[in-house]
Amino acid sequence: MPLNLVPALKNGPRVFAISSGKGGVGKTTLAVNLAYLFAEAGKKVLIFDGDLGLANVDILLGLIPRYHIGDVLEGRCRLEEILLEGPAGLLVLPASSGFASLTHLSEAQKLHLLGEFEELTAGLDWVFFDTPAGISENVLYFNLASQERLLICTPEPTALTDVYALIKVLYRRYGVKRFHLVVNWVRRPNQALEIYRQLLRVIERFLGSISLNFLGGIPFDRQVSEAVKAQRLLLSLYPEASASRAIRKIAADLSEVDIRPFEGGLQFFGRKIMGVCA
Numbered sequence: 001m002p003l004n005l006v007p008a009l010k011n012g013p014r015v016f017a018i019s020s021g022k023g024g025v026g027k028t029t030l031a032v033n034l035a036y037l038f039a040e041a042g043k044k045v046l047i048f049d050g051d052l053g054l055a056n057v058d059i060l061l062g063l064i065p066r067y068h069i070g071d072v073l074e075g076r077c078r079l080e081e082i083l084l085e086g087p088a089g090l091l092v093l094p095a096s097s098g099f100a101s102l103t104h105l106s107e108a109q110k111l112h113l114l115g116e117f118e119e120l121t122a123g124l125d126w127v128f129f130d131t132p133a134g135i136s137e138n139v140l141y142f143n144l145a146s147q148e149r150l151l152i153c154t155p156e157p158t159a160l161t162d163v164y165a166l167i168k169v170l171y172r173r174y175g176v177k178r179f180h181l182v183v184n185w186v187r188r189p190n191q192a193l194e195i196y197r198q199l200l201r202v203i204e205r206f207l208g209s210i211s212l213n214f215l216g217g218i219p220f221d222r223q224v225s226e227a228v229k230a231q232r233l234l235l236s237l238y239p240e241a242s243a244s245r246a247i248r249k250i251a252a253d254l255s256e257v258d259i260r261p262f263e264g265g266l267q268f269f270g271r272k273i274m275g276v277c278a
Helices: 027-040 069-073 107-120 137-144 157-174 191-206 222-229 242-254 265-277
Strands: 014-019 045-049 091-093 126-130 148-153 178-186 211-219
Touching: 014 027, 014 137, 027 045, 027 126, 027 222, 027 242, 069 107, 137 157, 148 157, 157 191, 178 191, 191 211, 211 242
Parallel strands: 014 126, 014 148, 045 091, 045 126, 148 178, 178 211
Antiparallel strands: none
16 A cells, blocks of 8 residues: 655654663664655665664665765765665665674764764665664664654563653653654554543643654554565565554554654754753
8 A cells, every 4th residue: 555655854864763661662773664664665774773883774675785874984985885785776784793893973973973874874765773682872862863762562561661761761861752652562542542642641640741642553463474484574574464464554543643843954953962962
């Protein structure tokens, strides 16, 4: 089913960070399938593997990178030289695996990365940062360098608690007030909505005025794990799976989100957050 997608912003792409408080909740699977949907619809899309020390995106897509983000930060190549092309022309910026030093970027590295990234995004319609789980410096960095934040959790109490912790840090430290929520691994009708309302009640009680936009739930579907094992996209391998249908609806809703452009571009915005995330 084709998506009815809004056009890109006139002065740059629509930039989303996809995050979760807890690992293992299906964040990267959602990120790559969303990115693929927009690419399949004819948009120019880039997905940035923000888990800089533990690469996942290229693995899920069955891609083999020659270079990674560590090579860029060490000055051995440019960001554009490590780009990979995935299904439907989807562009992928791969992370590295087993490089603990990349989990804590210095201020100089952050500025260098944002400077090159701004050049790279020219002509793109959508950019998705697939961030690490948790509330590490890199997670906060990619969330602050985005226009919008899409959070994913599951019905597990720990996943709900951890995603609330991420919202709390971004709000109390940096004044971020707008988020979008997807609930994964839903096993019964209305469960996703119940989880959303539960989280919203906690937010209203302890944090106050925050916008949490509910994008829906994704049902538990064994075909998701089968696609992961095959290193194939769920939407291409099992397009009619219940999870695939849910992700298509999320993508359609996501395309209608009203986004205000960055003032001065990504690099300007990035310089504003250096004192926060350095």
